[in-house]
Amino acid sequence: MNTINICLCNLPSRSQNFNSQHLVRDNYRGNIEVLCKEGRLKEALAVLHQMHHQCITVDSETYCFLLRGCAKSETLPQGKHLHSHIIKHGFEHDIFVGNNLVSYYAKCGTMVNACKVFDRIPQRNTVSWTAIITGFTRNGNAREALKLFDKMQAEGVKPNQFTLATIVKACGSAEALEQGKGVHNYIIENGFELDAVVRSSLLHMYVKCGRIEDAHNMFDKMSERNVIAWNAMIAGHAQHGDLKEALRLFHEMPAPDVVSWTSIIAGYAQNCYGEEALNFFNQMRKTNLKPDGFIMASVFSVCANLAAMELGKQFHAYAIGSGFELDVVVGSSLVGMYAKSGNLEDACQVFDNMSRRNVVSWNSIIIGCAQHGQGKKALQLFEKMVQDGMKANAVSFVGVLSACSHAGLVDEGCHYFDSMACNHGIMPDISHYTCMIDLLGRAGCLDEAEKLINEMLVEPDVSIWGALLGACRIHGNMELAIYAAEHLLDMEVNDAGIYVLLANIYAAAGRWEDVAKVRKLMKDRGVKKPPACSWIEVKDKIHAFVVGEDSHPQREEIYKLLGSLSRQMKAAGYVPDKNFALHDVEDEQKEFSLSHHSEKLAIAFGILNTIPGTTIRVVKNLRVCGDCHTAIKFISDIVKRKIVVRDANRFHHFEGGQCSCGDYW
DNA sequence: GTAGGGTTAG
Numbered sequence: 206m207n208t209i210n211i212c213l214c215n216l217p218s219r220s221q222n223f224n225s226q227h228l229v230r231d232n233y234r235g236n237i238e239v240l241c242k243e244g245r246l247k248e249a250l251a252v253l254h255q256m257h258h259q260c261i262t263v264d265s266e267t268y269c270f271l272l273r274g275c276a277k278s279e280t281l282p283q284g285k286h287l288h289s290h291i292i293k294h295g296f297e298h299d300i301f302v303g304n305n306l307v308s309y310y311a312k313c314g315t316m317v318n319a320c321k322v323f324d325r326i327p328q329r330n331t332v333s334w335t336a337i338i339t340g341f342t343r344n345g346n347a348r349e350a351l352k353l354f355d356k357m358q359a360e361g362v363k364p365n366q367f368t369l370a371t372i373v374k375a376c377g378s379a380e381a382l383e384q385g386k387g388v389h390n391y392i393i394e395n396g397f398e399l400d401a402v403v404r405s406s407l408l409h410m411y412v413k414c415g416r417i418e419d420a421h422n423m424f425d426k427m428s429e430r431n432v433i434a435w436n437a438m439i440a441g442h443a444q445h446g447d448l449k450e451a452l453r454l455f456h457e458m459p460a461p462d463v464v465s466w467t468s469i470i471a472g473y474a475q476n477c478y479g480e481e482a483l484n485f486f487n488q489m490r491k492t493n494l495k496p497d498g499f500i501m502a503s504v505f506s507v508c509a510n511l512a513a514m515e516l517g518k519q520f521h522a523y524a525i526g527s528g529f530e531l532d533v534v535v536g537s538s539l540v541g542m543y544a545k546s547g548n549l550e551d552a553c554q555v556f557d558n559m560s561r562r563n564v565v566s567w568n569s570i571i572i573g574c575a576q577h578g579q580g581k582k583a584l585q586l587f588e589k590m591v592q593d594g595m596k597a598n599a600v601s602f603v604g605v606l607s608a609c610s611h612a613g614l615v616d617e618g619c620h621y622f623d624s625m626a627c628n629h630g631i632m633p634d635i636s637h638y639t640c641m642i643d644l645l646g647r648a649g650c651l652d653e654a655e656k657l658i659n660e661m662l663v664e665p666d667v668s669i670w671g672a673l674l675g676a677c678r679i680h681g682n683m684e685l686a687i688y689a690a691e692h693l694l695d696m697e698v699n700d701a702g703i704y705v706l707l708a709n710i711y712a713a714a715g716r717w718e719d720v721a722k723v724r725k726l727m728k729d730r731g732v733k734k735p736p737a738c739s740w741i742e743v744k745d746k747i748h749a750f751v752v753g754e755d756s757h758p759q760r761e762e763i764y765k766l767l768g769s770l771s772r773q774m775k776a777a778g779y780v781p782d783k784n785f786a787l788h789d790v791e792d793e794q795k796e797f798s799l800s801h802h803s804e805k806l807a808i809a810f811g812i813l814n815t816i817p818g819t820t821i822r823v824v825k826n827l828r829v830c831g832d833c834h835t836a837i838k839f840i841s842d843i844v845k846r847k848i849v850v851r852d853a854n855r856f857h858h859f860e861g862g863q864c865s866c867g868d869y870w
Numbered sequence: 871g872t873a874g875g876g877t878t879a880g
Contacts (some may be wrong), residue, residue: 209874232878247871271879292871303877305871306871307871308871326872331871332871334871335872336871337872338871339871365871365872366872367872368871368872370871370873371873371874373873374872374873383875399871401873401875402872402873403873404873405873405874406872406873406874407873408873408874409873409874430871431874432874433873433874434873434877435873435874436873436874437873437874437875438874440875442872462874462875463875464874464875464876465874466875467874467876468874468875469875470875470876470880471875471876497875498876499875500875500876501876502876502877503875503876503877504876505876505877506876506877506878532876534876534877535877536877536878537877537878538876538877538878539877540875540877540878541877541878563877564878565877565878566878567878568877568878569877569878570878570880571878572879573878574878598878599879600878600879600880601878601879603878603879603880604878604879607880609878635880636879636880639880668880705871716874717872722878764874793880798873818879826880
């Protein structure tokens, strides 16, 4: 209440007897304007109540200030309350108030309410139309925005530069290039092409429609380029994977702002250059620019992919310390960060504490549970999401089906697969079929898996045959494996994982000639097996290991520890499974290369460099090998540590000689 | 009333 006293301090005292009503009202209005502009909405609303209390007439301009204040902070309950005030005092049909109500509801994402108000405005003008069109564009319904634009013109209302900028944006979002070009012509014919905002929107539209060259031509011809135009170009190139050009523009532009940095960081992140992305972020922190939610969401996503939890935690603390609210996007990225770093508990905690959740937030936690083998929990969350009225999307079902697959929940998986189209109106795409082949195949229902492939309405692709091949590997079905392999080899696959899987199947059967054939094929086709790599975060630093690592400073200690562990493991009954060593060499040598797989090196490093009892979290870029899986179970028991391994597919929590996947992966 | 950057899977 102190603050209100402060803002009212310049009011004339009641004893001053000159034209006080008007002056008092003007002062109140002025105070409300300032408070709303400063985002101090609660205080502004308190002033409004004070006005009512003192029976001072509120004018439409004051309501407009308040509505814009509500829109700014996207506070739905307060705005609704204000709306009822407005109706009560007969201002709903005022065009200024009506227009502001439309933008307020649009900003809060409730387009139903926005439309209701819009329909009731008696003489809609350009601003009214622009407000509703902007609402649909912002809320992801560009098609509806484009329809309304046509309707607006049909009713004889002329667009201005604001309408045009928005409608160009809508064309970009809907990737409606032809319509966008049409609007571009209109812009030229009506003399709007010099408007900076309209031009930036056009750049963005061409970028979004994949016409980066057209955008670049426009950009090159611009005599004055503002920061928005530069950023649109940087983001355009970055999103199309041309990081070199994005970076060139970034260095060339006069004064990069937070958005420029975000475009670069997100670009590197999305193209799998996580460490570089983090380097850029650290560089930015040395400038005066303040990070915001946008940039943090990208940073958390990078940490998730690197499983850099300690670093991510620090950034989390930094984000809280910087004082900005964790919005729905940042929250979802944090959930992913904790889950992908192997810490499902913290992921759940962040999720539970989110004040708002969207479908991506739910998907993040469902997928998190799925990857940790917590199938039942994933399904419970999915049910809760549906109960809460959130509409599932295709990604939600990838989460649900992979949860069933990792947990061996065959009946449940089939049930959800059937319910996709029936109850949720989502047609299964190839990724859902892949989950199903995986689910059936792992569970040993190879015939059903094959049947499903034959029944599919879509053409089976590499991932489908790969899933079947993987299942054949688990269940030792050589005949079906070869059938799948034939399809795969016809497909000019460039995923080395498939060739490795195939070679492993042949190796397991001792068919070394076929192994050699697969290898030759890989060589002829120029497919390179990415080196197996595992990494571990110790004291905020990421340490990466590759097979047969021999340059590490702690090399001697690591190998010594592995030797000693190997002896203890054998004493406890471990037998090396040489089927997983992809070399046709003497047994002894095979055993040597097995004992130096990257995941073992990283684990040994972790044991040496962390306090006894600490959980060891390791990430591997490929699937964990079967022999290592067995060995790690023994190791977890010998060193009395929890060991969490994230491989290319899922998490394995090793403890006391057991793995959470129940050897089912 | 308007422009540029963010989160989920495979």
